[in-house]
Amino acid sequence: MARSLSSMLLRNMTNFSAARMSAQVSGLSYQNAMKYSTTSPNDPDSHEDFRPTSKVESSLSVKDIVDQDVKENPVMIYMKGNPEMPRCGFSSLAVRVLKEYRVPFGSRNILEDMELKDAVKSYSHWPTFPQIFIKGEFIGGSDIILNMHQTGELEQKLKEIVPNEKKAE
DSSP: OHHHHHHHHHHHHHHHHHHHHTOEETTEEEETTEEEEOSOOSSTTSOGGGSOOSOOOOSSOHHHHHHHHHHHOSEEEEESEETTEESSHHHHHHHHHHHHTTOOOEEEEGGGOHHHHHHHHHHHTOOSSOEEEETTEEEESHHHHHHHHHHTHHHHHHTTSOOHHHHTO
16 A cells, blocks of 8 residues: 555656656747747847847947057957956956056957957857957867966066066056
8 A cells, every 4th residue: 555655646746747857838848847938039149148138339330449559558458347346257267367468468358249259259250259369369168278377478478468467667
């Protein structure tokens, strides 16, 4: 009796659990009480929280803005967020590594403008962010910068750039 009662209870729990796990209502999917949207966003590689909110305003094309940024800043980082408030762990890591050297660097928040984000990807031929340029050369992302920092290569690349402290003198 106890065995048949427990197997009946187990079957009912399994059926209830399966129904709850895969219910689909008007384009939304529920799995284990979590809600997932089945609609595709405008940008497939960005979550809704990180979609652009405003655009860079300039008479230059976005490609020209990227080119100008890279040429005018000895160190340039295109990142999610800004150096004071990164919105991505990889961007945060890259900023922390660059700040170790106390060199001035320019930055742009790619979350503010989808056209800028796409222009940077085209410019570097690299799909992910952050993207770091040193003296006009595309270096890579946070993993590359961290590795270069650990091996001493980054110090060599940045040695000719005047640190922030000296620039103030």
